[in-house]
Amino acid sequence: MSSEREYICPDCGCLLIHSNPLTLESMLDVHNQLCVVKRQKSMASQLATKASTISLSGTGTNYSKAEGPIDPEFKSKRQVVGTFQGIKVWGPIDPPGQLGIWGTQVTVDYDICIADGACIEACPVNVYEWLDTPGHPGSEKKTFMAREKDCIFCMACENVCPPQCVKIFQKGT
Ligand code: SF4
Ligand code: SF4
Numbered sequence: 001m002s003s004e005r006e007y008i009c010p011d012c013g014c015l016l017i018h019s020n021p022l023t024l025e026s027m028l029d030v031h032n033q034l035c036v037v038k039r040q041k042s043m044a045s046q047l048a049t050k051a052s053t054i055s056l057s058g059t060g061t062n063y064s065k066a067e068g069p070i071d072p073e074f075k076s077k078r079q080v081v082g083t084f085q086g087i088k089v090w091g092p093i094d095p096p097g098q099l100g101i102w103g104t105q106v107t108v109d110y111d112i113c114i115a116d117g118a119c120i121e122a123c124p125v126n127v128y129e130w131l132d133t134p135g136h137p138g139s140e141k142k143t144f145m146a147r148e149k150d151c152i153f154c155m156a157c158e159n160v161c162p163p164q165c166v167k168i169f170q171k172g173t
Helices: 021-034 036-050 118-122 156-160
Strands: 005-008 015-018 080-084 087-090 106-109 129-132 141-144 166-168
Touching: 005 021, 015 021, 118 156, 156 166
Parallel strands: none
Antiparallel strands: 005 015, 080 087, 106 166, 129 141
């Protein structure tokens, strides 16, 4: 007496049933090739990988310097378009003239930053370092929050930034 075997696709939830394990395996092979949800997930993952590393060069040259302050609500209005050395970048971006907002806890609007260095001088735990951004209309270097995980949320950088392009988010905010 044969018992039925079954397989539920983790992507689309489709149920495959057959008493013969070899036949069920063949059915599974066919399903894996045809499953639309599986294919969509695979394409989304490939796109995310392609978009993961931000380039600082490109064809975006027709931009003017933006005025502060940074939009404190940007996380609900913008999308993460990739990362640069592990730091999130929130779009829109069109390098080198438009670079978006960088960071998760320590965030800087690169389109407003004028590179005067006040935040670097103020930070007691050395979160920032310079990053060259040639071709940007606001300044040709920006403060890169390379060690944002070390931030102690003292708010010094946010308070000293002349164009108010820094926004600090406590963990979980
Ligand atoms: S909030 Fe304080 S510790 Fe955090 S990056 Fe700014 S200056 Fe540095
Ligand atoms: S203080 Fe503001 S404008 Fe000055 S370098 Fe830092 S982020 Fe840029």
